[in-house]
Structures are given as C-alpha cells and as structure tokens.
Amino acid sequence: MNILLIGEYSRLHNSLKEGLQKLGHHVVIFGFKDGFKDFPVDFPIEKKWDSGFLKKIKVGIFKLTGFNISSYLTYLQFKKNKNQFVNFDVVQLINENSFYCGYHFEKKILEFLFKNNKKVYLLSCGTDYLTVKYSFENPEIKSLIQPYLEGKINNKNFQNVLKFRKKSSRKLHEFIYKNISGIIASDMDYHIPLRNNPKYLGLIPNPINVENIEVQPFSPLEKIIIFHGINTENYFKKGNDYFEKALAIIQNKYNDRVEIITTRNIPYQQYIQLYNKAHILLDQVYCYDQGYNALEAMAKGKVVFTGAEKEFEAFYNLKESVNVNAKPDVNYLVESLSYLIENPEEISIISKRARMFVEKEHDYIQISKRYLSIWNQ
Incomplete structure (x- = not known):
C-alpha cells in the first residue's frame, strides 16, 4: 500500500509509519514537525512570518486586508512539491486544520489531495470543530475548555481552540466531511464526541513502538x-x-x-x-x-x-x-x-x-x- 500521512502530533504518525513499514507498506509523512518537538517529517513545512517583527507585519496586513501571509506561504510550499502527493492509496489527515491555514488556502490544498488520491481519512486526536462544539455544549465534562471558562486563559491565547467555533471552520469541517472516507479517534476524549456520527469508524488507540x-x-x-x-x-x-x-x-x-x-x-x-x-x-x-x-x-x-x-x-x-x-x-x-x-x-x-x-x-x-x-x- 502507498500511504501519505499528513501532519504530526506527539509522534503519532511517526510511530504509525514505523509499524506500517514493518508490515511492508510505503509511507510518507508531510507537514509540520509539531513545533519545538521537531519530529521527523519526510516533506517538512516551515511556519513563516510566525514570530518577531514579521509576525507583527503579518497581523497588521491581516487586519487591514484579511490576507494571511503565513497561509499563503504554506500553500506555496505545498504547491512546490504537490506532485509528490498524488496517487496514494490512502491519505490520512492529522486534523481538520492540518496545514494551519485559513479557510481559503487550507481548502485549496485539501481539494488537490482529495482529487489526486484514492481515499482520504481524518484523525480526531486534537481540537477540531466537533470536539470543541461538544465541549462547549457540555462544560461539565473534563476538557481543555474548563480552564478557559474559569477565566485562566484569555481569548487571544485560546485562539487555536476558539477558531473552531468560527463560521469558516464550520465550512471547512463540512467540506472535509463530504470528501473523506471516514474519521478515526485516537482516544476516549475524541471518541465520546463522535459517537453516533455517521462518518465515525471507531477508536484506534495511539500506536507506541514498544x-x-x-x-x-x-x-x-x-x-x-x-x-x-x-x-x-x-x-x-x-x-x-x-x-x-x-x-x-x-x-x-x-x-x-x-x-x-x-x-x-x-x-x-x-x-x-x-x-x-x-x-x-x-x-x-x-x-x-x-x-x-x-x-x-x-x-x-x-x-x-x-x-x-x-x-x-x-x-x-x-x-x-x-x-x-x-x-x-x-x-x-x-x-x-x-x-x-x-x-x-x-x-x-x-x-x-x-x-x-x-x-x-x-x-x-x-x-x-x-x-x-x-x-x-
């Protein structure tokens, strides 16, 4: 099997890659390296204009025009290597926002992947539209929403979660769900919000290379x-x-x-x-x-x-x-x-x-x- 794994969280896709390779499959990882954890990625994407003075310029341009330079630069990195990401039997996304782009450029990348590969699956192993929605609708359950509701985290520092409550995230979620073959949860925190979802294929625990x-x-x-x-x-x-x-x-x-x-x-x-x-x-x-x-x-x-x-x-x-x-x-x-x-x-x-x-x-x-x-x- 020819398999493309998009993105990395806490070494999940690297461990899965090792297991799949042991079973004789060809596996490629494409995406970010999970921040300072710096996990191995075959085709890495670099976050650009994401710190210091350039970030201030980016924020200013976004406020004035609505144009996100970081998203655009991520898209250009994908476009440069896009011929490497075609004809896979399976593509698996680590998240609904695997490329950390705004709606426009994230959708453009995903459209290419959906069009040029056989089957695409989505992992639920972090915050996404449905888990965030479920957490806000059920604030009594254990979730990272609780410290936010207690006022420990302000809106600015909670944007990587709150973004999934925006209309653009809902639109991206609906677009992804129309095109994926199914969604898989990595543990109970993501399994619980997905119960009774027609696209849900079940919980597969995190792979650990013991x-x-x-x-x-x-x-x-x-x-x-x-x-x-x-x-x-x-x-x-x-x-x-x-x-x-x-x-x-x-x-x-x-x-x-x-x-x-x-x-x-x-x-x-x-x-x-x-x-x-x-x-x-x-x-x-x-x-x-x-x-x-x-x-x-x-x-x-x-x-x-x-x-x-x-x-x-x-x-x-x-x-x-x-x-x-x-x-x-x-x-x-x-x-x-x-x-x-x-x-x-x-x-x-x-x-x-x-x-x-x-x-x-x-x-x-x-x-x-x-x-x-x-x-x-």
Missing part, C-alpha cells in the same frame, strides 16, 4: 523522582497550575524523600533524557484517556498522572489501575502523590501494569494492522 522503549527498574530504597514537563503554550490547558501547586506542597512535606524535576519548552530528545530517570510523571488533568506523551511514559514503567476516567477503564475492561487519574484538584493530587511516596512498593506494582497495558493495547504493529483493516474496508 521495541524502542526500555523500562527503567525501580528500587523502593531510592529517592522518588517526580517529573513535570511544561509546554508554556499549553500551561493552563494541561492543568500545570494544579501540578505546580501540588508539587510545592510535596517538596515541603517530603523534602528528603523526593527529587522534583520541572522543565519548560525543551526539545523532545532532551525532554526524554531528563524524564527517563523519573518514577512518577505528571501529564495532564483535563482528559478521560491518555495522550501519546503519557503512553510513552507508561511504556517506560512510569506512574503517570493523566486521564483514567471510568469510561476509559470500561473501554479496556480494566480491573486494576495502570496509572493515576489526575483531577483539577490540588488536595487530591497531593493526597495521591503522598500515598505513592509513603508506599513506594505501589509505584513498582503500577509500573509493571502500565508497561503490560501499553504492550497489550498500543503495540504499534497491532495498531497499524487495525488502521489497515479500516482503510481496506
């Missing part, structure tokens, strides 16, 4: 190391404010028994090296299920504070915890961390379950086979 991930053995006699990696752009969306407040209490309470590592906006490889020695990793609080970062840490045997709501446990038929269900509640987080620090044998137990869970449910070869099964329907 062959390249080693488990670091844990001794209960060691000082317990807690890792908290922060992407400042998503600070409140991930609930990092709750984690930081909880960690300040933990540091004061267990100063001689814990080591706390906090990072901000560091490259992926450096991030991995620092968190490798940790026993506990703090991921995010506003989710039902685990994203890629949490799963990769679980594969390494870390005890991860992330989404593990009853919907997640029911879906995988879990009887014992494979991580810690994080909540936007400082006292709850302190209590949960304290229990692990005072009962280090529990860290070892959850560590083993976490690895076994990822091996069973997220193995990249088995997940690749599930994608192939859906694409071949």
Whole structure:
C-alpha cells in the first residue's frame, strides 16, 4: 500500500509509519514537525512570518486586508512539491486544520489531495470543530475548555481552540466531511464526541513502538523522582497550575524523600533524557484517556498522572489501575502523590501494569494492522 500521512502530533504518525513499514507498506509523512518537538517529517513545512517583527507585519496586513501571509506561504510550499502527493492509496489527515491555514488556502490544498488520491481519512486526536462544539455544549465534562471558562486563559491565547467555533471552520469541517472516507479517534476524549456520527469508524488507540522503549527498574530504597514537563503554550490547558501547586506542597512535606524535576519548552530528545530517570510523571488533568506523551511514559514503567476516567477503564475492561487519574484538584493530587511516596512498593506494582497495558493495547504493529483493516474496508 502507498500511504501519505499528513501532519504530526506527539509522534503519532511517526510511530504509525514505523509499524506500517514493518508490515511492508510505503509511507510518507508531510507537514509540520509539531513545533519545538521537531519530529521527523519526510516533506517538512516551515511556519513563516510566525514570530518577531514579521509576525507583527503579518497581523497588521491581516487586519487591514484579511490576507494571511503565513497561509499563503504554506500553500506555496505545498504547491512546490504537490506532485509528490498524488496517487496514494490512502491519505490520512492529522486534523481538520492540518496545514494551519485559513479557510481559503487550507481548502485549496485539501481539494488537490482529495482529487489526486484514492481515499482520504481524518484523525480526531486534537481540537477540531466537533470536539470543541461538544465541549462547549457540555462544560461539565473534563476538557481543555474548563480552564478557559474559569477565566485562566484569555481569548487571544485560546485562539487555536476558539477558531473552531468560527463560521469558516464550520465550512471547512463540512467540506472535509463530504470528501473523506471516514474519521478515526485516537482516544476516549475524541471518541465520546463522535459517537453516533455517521462518518465515525471507531477508536484506534495511539500506536507506541514498544521495541524502542526500555523500562527503567525501580528500587523502593531510592529517592522518588517526580517529573513535570511544561509546554508554556499549553500551561493552563494541561492543568500545570494544579501540578505546580501540588508539587510545592510535596517538596515541603517530603523534602528528603523526593527529587522534583520541572522543565519548560525543551526539545523532545532532551525532554526524554531528563524524564527517563523519573518514577512518577505528571501529564495532564483535563482528559478521560491518555495522550501519546503519557503512553510513552507508561511504556517506560512510569506512574503517570493523566486521564483514567471510568469510561476509559470500561473501554479496556480494566480491573486494576495502570496509572493515576489526575483531577483539577490540588488536595487530591497531593493526597495521591503522598500515598505513592509513603508506599513506594505501589509505584513498582503500577509500573509493571502500565508497561503490560501499553504492550497489550498500543503495540504499534497491532495498531497499524487495525488502521489497515479500516482503510481496506
């Protein structure tokens, strides 16, 4: 099979590519490298006029004319290589706005892809029109909408979410849905809003290449190391404010028994090296299920504070915890961390379950086979 994967989030498409290649398929990734994470991409797109003085000029021109220079420059990069993106058996979009363009140029790129390839599928693994709509209609559920509604994030810093409430995003969503063969969710947070959608093909868990991930053995006699990696752009969306407040209490309470590592906006490889020695990793609080970062840490045997709501446990038929269900509640987080620090044998137990869970449910070869099964329907 000849497969084109558009875009990258948290290494999802790279892991899927590795699995598909092992099964004998030809795979190409085209798109952005997921910001500072800088993941490998066969045909990379660079964000232009997106910082400093040029960004100020871009914003000024957009306010005066409505013309988005960054979108236009992205389109030119696509146009230059467009003959590389034809005659694929399957094209998969990472998002409804994979190219981060405004409606006009995003649609032009997608029209070409729809016209010149056999089948196109859409992944729901981040914010898009339907998930944002569902979150605003159901504000009581765990989602990144909650810190916005609490006033922690202003409109300007929430534009990458609020843009999906605009008329142009609805139009783009409708255009994509008319042309795709179906939509696939990567976890429960995207599965729930898509239930009963006629284009929905089901949940396929994130692929994890467990062959390249080693488990670091844990001794209960060691000082317990807690890792908290922060992407400042998503600070409140991930609930990092709750984690930081909880960690300040933990540091004061267990100063001689814990080591706390906090990072901000560091490259992926450096991030991995620092968190490798940790026993506990703090991921995010506003989710039902685990994203890629949490799963990769679980594969390494870390005890991860992330989404593990009853919907997640029911879906995988879990009887014992494979991580810690994080909540936007400082006292709850302190209590949960304290229990692990005072009962280090529990860290070892959850560590083993976490690895076994990822091996069973997220193995990249088995997940690749599930994608192939859906694409071949």
